[in-house]
Amino acid sequence: MNSDITKLFLLNVIDSCSVWNILSSPIIYHASIQAGCYYAVTNYVGYECLYKKRQKKHDGAIITKLEKEIAAKKFTSCDITIDDLQEIGILKNRKNLGKGELSSIVFAKKTRQAFLTDDKKARALAKEVLGSEFVQTTPHLVGFCFYKRHLLDGDFNALIAEHQASLTSSWGDLSRFFKEAYVESLRIGLMERQI
Amino acid sequence: MFDLNLLAKKLTGCRSRLEYSYLEIFERTGIKEDRLKAFEQAQIEPTGDEILILADFFREDYKYFISNQQSSASENTDSLYRQFGAEFTKEDRRTVQEFLYICECEADVWSLLEENKRSYKLPDRRFPINNEAEKIADEVRILLGYKQNELLQNIFDDFRMLGLHIFRRKLHNSNLSGIFIQHPVAGKCVLVNYSEDLYRQNFTVSHEVAHSIFDTNQRYNVSFTKDGKDIKEIRANRFAAGFLMPAAVLKKLKVSTWSEQILIKLAVQFQVNIIALLYRLKFLKLITQQDFDKFKGLKLPKALKEDPELKDLPSKIAFAKMQVLELGLSATYVRKCHEAYSKALISQSRLAEILLTSEHELQDVLALFNLKLVYEF
Numbered sequence: 279m280n281s282d283i284t285k286l287f288l289l290n291v292i293d294s295c296s297v298w299n300i301l302s303s304p305i306i307y308h309a310s311i312q313a314g315c316y317y318a319v320t321n322y323v324g325y326e327c328l329y330k331k332r333q334k335k336h337d338g339a340i341i342t343k344l345e346k347e348i349a350a351k352k353f354t355s356c357d358i359t360i361d362d363l364q365e366i367g368i369l370k371n372r373k374n375l376g377k378g379e380l381s382s383i384v385f386a387k388k389t390r391q392a393f394l395t396d397d398k399k400a401r402a403l404a405k406e407v408l409g410s411e412f413v414q415t416t417p418h419l420v421g422f423c424f425y426k427r428h429l430l431d432g433d434f435n436a437l438i439a440e441h442q443a444s445l446t447s448s449w450g451d452l453s454r455f456f457k458e459a460y461v462e463s464l465r466i467g468l469m470e471r472q473i
Numbered sequence: 474m475f476d477l478n479l480l481a482k483k484l485t486g487c488r489s490r491l492e493y494s495y496l497e498i499f500e501r502t503g504i505k506e507d508r509l510k511a512f513e514q515a516q517i518e519p520t521g522d523e524i525l526i527l528a529d530f531f532r533e534d535y536k537y538f539i540s541n542q543q544s545s546a547s548e549n550t551d552s553l554y555r556q557f558g559a560e561f562t563k564e565d566r567r568t569v570q571e572f573l574y575i576c577e578c579e580a581d582v583w584s585l586l587e588e589n590k591r592s593y594k595l596p597d598r599r600f601p602i603n604n605e606a607e608k609i610a611d612e613v614r615i616l617l618g619y620k621q622n623e624l625l626q627n628i629f630d631d632f633r634m635l636g637l638h639i640f641r642r643k644l645h646n647s648n649l650s651g652i653f654i655q656h657p658v659a660g661k662c663v664l665v666n667y668s669e670d671l672y673r674q675n676f677t678v679s680h681e682v683a684h685s686i687f688d689t690n691q692r693y694n695v696s697f698t699k700d701g702k703d704i705k706e707i708r709a710n711r712f713a714a715g716f717l718m719p720a721a722v723l724k725k726l727k728v729s730t731w732s733e734q735i736l737i738k739l740a741v742q743f744q745v746n747i748i749a750l751l752y753r754l755k756f757l758k759l760i761t762q763q764d765f766d767k768f769k770g771l772k773l774p775k776a777l778k779e780d781p782e783l784k785d786l787p788s789k790i791a792f793a794k795m796q797v798l799e800l801g802l803s804a805t806y807v808r809k810c811h812e813a814y815s816k817a818l819i820s821q822s823r824l825a826e827i828l829l830t831s832e833h834e835l836q837d838v839l840a841l842f843n844l845k846l847v848y849e850f
Contacts, residue, residue, distance in 0.1 A: 295832055320522050326832075358520065358522055360521050375819070375822065376823045376826055377528070399818070417850050
């Protein structure tokens, strides 16, 4: 793990790949809510997750779940402005990142929230724009939940099984990184006990 | 100062060009009809997210909507539709728009990867008009590294080496063979109708490349299956014939009696249809009118014209890949985009955008080309 899992910004602007990585695992999602996490999605990410995805006729259940969470204000919809899009740094990178990532980075910067993404390139640019402490990932979130005991050792295997079961839709397998995050939480826990 | 009237004009242009109703846009974007109308009447300013959504839906660079940039590639197609409007169905207009979009994306990817292209420029010296196309075809073959008697390997990739953006996409109008468009950002772009048979596509792409070389003063050229007697079309056909079937090679053949077997063998080697070969032989005076008439009904068996991108694939995978190819996603384009992603020049989400798919289906699309997503933390 390259990140410090003892710390986590609880207010997150989240892009579409992380939306699905978190929502498709009730274990991760509930632990994060218990930890006090709050998620914001820009309306472009909402369009990607709800409208574009629905046209492909996939995963109706998870789309409904996101709609429910938005209705319950656990995922808050937010908007950026045209002025935000005109920012030079964002315009310059528009050919390197997806539009959802751009809008999320812009909103995170504007509202001083963290940006949660599982994409390497998006993280690299977000670190330049927001500072590395404001850029987080799903494995980092999982590591934090284990460290803070919102997830317990007994949850690990179930979490991996649940995540892998959601891979039927060809989504990326993050199991290895969840394991690294879990091991890191154990290592830090042990170190702290020794001290 | 943001110009709301200019944005309204651009949005109206995008919608009318692609013949969408407000309801259709609402159904596919979630932006309510009354808001869409108000945008087009410059009554309200869209949010940044709405600009991104509309740019995604209309396949435009969002910068076009939020800057004072006066024209985009798609605006250039307005005159094309004014001239040939009836020939382009609503689906074909969308196809042309997506073609222009991926041309721009390909130009971006080439630029990120710092690809060097060997563009061809017409020489200052002029050739006699009757064999100009033939001479230029020889020069292009030499520029691409072919020896005089060497058979072509991958015609589409060869022309891409010249810096041309070449995509094959299925067009509903089967009378349309190909289109050449000068893109203000991407440069010269060629669209070939994927509905045509493979060997016909080879001739079409060579024909369109001729337009990109000779007719650079035009913003576009549309080629139909049956072109008339237009001098530009005749020249493009001569270039295509000369490029695909070099005179020097054909003249070396020692054939005393033409037979079906010989013609089929030659057509497969040159990757052209029998009729194109017969016209070429007749033009070079290597075949009599009598033989031409005798063999003009001869057809190549379809099995001999297998798409190299689908060769030896199990039928299920071949079917899935064919659907992707019909969208214009050639192996070359997909691999270059993936290379940019692997080198962390673009994100996974951007990769999905430029491959005209969603992040959720990205892995399936890449798998057809034996490519994978990479996760690093």
